[in-house]
Amino acid sequence: MTMLDAREATGRPTGASIGLFETTDATRTIADLVEEVGFLKNRTRIHVADSNGVHDSAQQLHSAALDQLLRTSASQKTRESLPDLLEGLSGLGFAWRDLGRVVGVSVPALRKWRQGESAAGDNRLRVARLAAFCDIVREQYLIDDPASWLETPIHVAAPTTGLDLVASDRFDLAFRLAGDDGADPETILDDFDPEWRERYATSVEVFVAADGQPALRIRKD
Amino acid sequence: MAQRKSPPYPNAPLVLTVLEIRYPELSDGIGRSAQHQMREALRKELPLVENVTEEQLELSIGAPLPAAVQRRTFPRFVTRDRTTAMVVKEEALVLETTSYGGWEESFRPLVALVVSAFAQATPPDGVLRVGLRYIDEIRVPGIDAVAGDWREYIDEHLLAAADPGFIPASLKPTVWQGLVQYRTASDSTLTVRYGPQDGHAVNPRGSTRRRNAPPPGPYFLLDSDSAWQASTDVPEFDVDHVLEICDSLHEPTREFFRIAVTDKLRDEIFSQDKGKSS
Numbered sequence: 001m002t003m004l005d006a007r008e009a010t011g012r013p014t015g016a017s018i019g020l021f022e023t024t025d026a027t028r029t030i031a032d033l034v035e036e037v038g039f040l041k042n043r044t045r046i047h048v049a050d051s052n053g054v055h056d057s058a059q060q061l062h063s064a065a066l067d068q069l070l071r072t073s074a075s076q077k078t079r080e081s082l083p084d085l086l087e088g089l090s091g092l093g094f095a096w097r098d099l100g101r102v103v104g105v106s107v108p109a110l111r112k113w114r115q116g117e118s119a120a121g122d123n124r125l126r127v128a129r130l131a132a133f134c135d136i137v138r139e140q141y142l143i144d145d146p147a148s149w150l151e152t153p154i155h156v157a158a159p160t161t162g163l164d165l166v167a168s169d170r171f172d173l174a175f176r177l178a179g180d181d182g183a184d185p186e187t188i189l190d191d192f193d194p195e196w197r198e199r200y201a202t203s204v205e206v207f208v209a210a211d212g213q214p215a216l217r218i219r220k221d
Numbered sequence: 222m223a224q225r226k227s228p229p230y231p232n233a234p235l236v237l238t239v240l241e242i243r244y245p246e247l248s249d250g251i252g253r254s255a256q257h258q259m260r261e262a263l264r265k266e267l268p269l270v271e272n273v274t275e276e277q278l279e280l281s282i283g284a285p286l287p288a289a290v291q292r293r294t295f296p297r298f299v300t301r302d303r304t305t306a307m308v309v310k311e312e313a314l315v316l317e318t319t320s321y322g323g324w325e326e327s328f329r330p331l332v333a334l335v336v337s338a339f340a341q342a343t344p345p346d347g348v349l350r351v352g353l354r355y356i357d358e359i360r361v362p363g364i365d366a367v368a369g370d371w372r373e374y375i376d377e378h379l380l381a382a383a384d385p386g387f388i389p390a391s392l393k394p395t396v397w398q399g400l401v402q403y404r405t406a407s408d409s410t411l412t413v414r415y416g417p418q419d420g421h422a423v424n425p426r427g428s429t430r431r432r433n434a435p436p437p438g439p440y441f442l443l444d445s446d447s448a449w450q451a452s453t454d455v456p457e458f459d460v461d462h463v464l465e466i467c468d469s470l471h472e473p474t475r476e477f478f479r480i481a482v483t484d485k486l487r488d489e490i491f492s493q494d495k496g497k498s499s
Binding site: 025026027028029030031033034 | 237239240241273297306308310313315317350352353354412424427428429446448450
């Protein structure tokens with residue numbers, strides 16, 4: 001039989017910073033004996049949920065800290081001249097068309113800025129933010145060639161790249177991608193574009209033909 | 222040792238009696254042969270046998286391995302009216318009943334039977350702990366609140382925490398539970414949990430059936446847990462020795478119950494026929 005807990009009647013005790021020991025070893029009923037394992041299972045489930053909660057909280061904190069670092073670094077970068085910032089990014093290997101896409105302007109507009117024409121404040125900030133992002137991933141995530149890394153598709157089943165993330169101001173996802181905590185590329189893509197699977201689904205599949213060579217054919221389903 | 226009789230009252234407040242015997246874990250578990258042997262020995266008193274399945278989790282701390290689940294089954298022997306049951310596991314045997322018919326009259330003979338059957342079927346290497354527990358829900362017609370006036374029915378020593386002469390008027394007792402452990406012998410204790418509560422102490426919808434369970438309401442809990450524990454040496458699992466322990470555990474519970482309740486409660490409530498009590 002199940003002994004009902006007196007705490008159900010009196011409510012939960014006020015939490016204490018020290019553990020309180022059960023002072024007696026009670027004679028167990030059948031329910032105690034049989035359900036102890038169930039109780040342990042429930043406690044384990046709670047511990048797992050707690051651990052996941054702590055992990056999520058830590059991840060949110062880390063993400064917030066990176067966001068703050070990016071803002072601070074970008075603000076510092078805006079003090080540098082715009083031509084220097086653009087030359088620096090070009091020196092890292094970024095193509096002008098990719099820089100134009102991230103900043104949201106045309107390649108001729110970039111050329112004018114390199115030649116000394118002034119840029120709007122928000123455009124200047126976008127250039128500075130990309131430069132700051134590259135500094136952070138190089139220093140904190142040891143990514144030596146951020147330009148090539150950002151041009152690489154995140155997942156084999158979709159053409160989306162890291163550049164697409166930063167061009168859409170999803171630096172948080174780009175940081176997750178850079179992190180070495182085993183971030184699943186699919187979850188990053190899910191967060192970036194929930195319909196990516198349908199969007200990039202193909203009706204063609206690769207198969208090994210009779211001659212042993214790879215070949216293409218239309219999917220049956 | 223001469224046993225004083227403790228005939229049950231017609232309207233006794235006892236809702237659950239439990240005997241638990243713990244022993245060193247059975248090295249080979251409880252095999253089919255042992256189960257069959259116990260089933261034959263208990264066929265008359267506990268004729269129904271059910272298999273209880275438990276899931277055991279194995280967790281690897283610090284290793285990225287999923288928890289492994291092991292399933293084990295063990296027998297549960299039950300009376301046809303499902304008010305008495307026994308479960309045997311690798312480390313303990315528990316016999317419990319909600320229809321207690323007296324120590325000498327019914328429960329001790331049943332204890333003797335199950336302990337003998339168990340010792341013959343799968344003798345453990347020793348005995349670690351024996352506990353005999355009585356759980357009473359004392360319900361008094363007319364007391365409609367937990368903080369009601371129990372003074373005429375429960376000995377005043379157990380009501381001290383709520384005594385108006387002790388506590389200031391600004392403190393209103395609503396519910397309380399006391400716990401005291403007495404040493405009854407060099408290797409035995411009596412642990413009593415007591416106090417007014419609401420609802421039920423023993424779940425009326427538990428797997429061991431409670432016959433005619435009252436509706437939830439205020440009751441005074443008397444939970445007497447008399448236990449023997451091997452201090453240094455672990456004695457052999459000898460049936461006669463276990464029964465001697467059980468006898469020695471029964472007496473303190475009987476004595477405490479005698480001093481905990483008043484004559485008025487005994488005469489007006491416990492001695493009434495059930496149909497007239499509430």
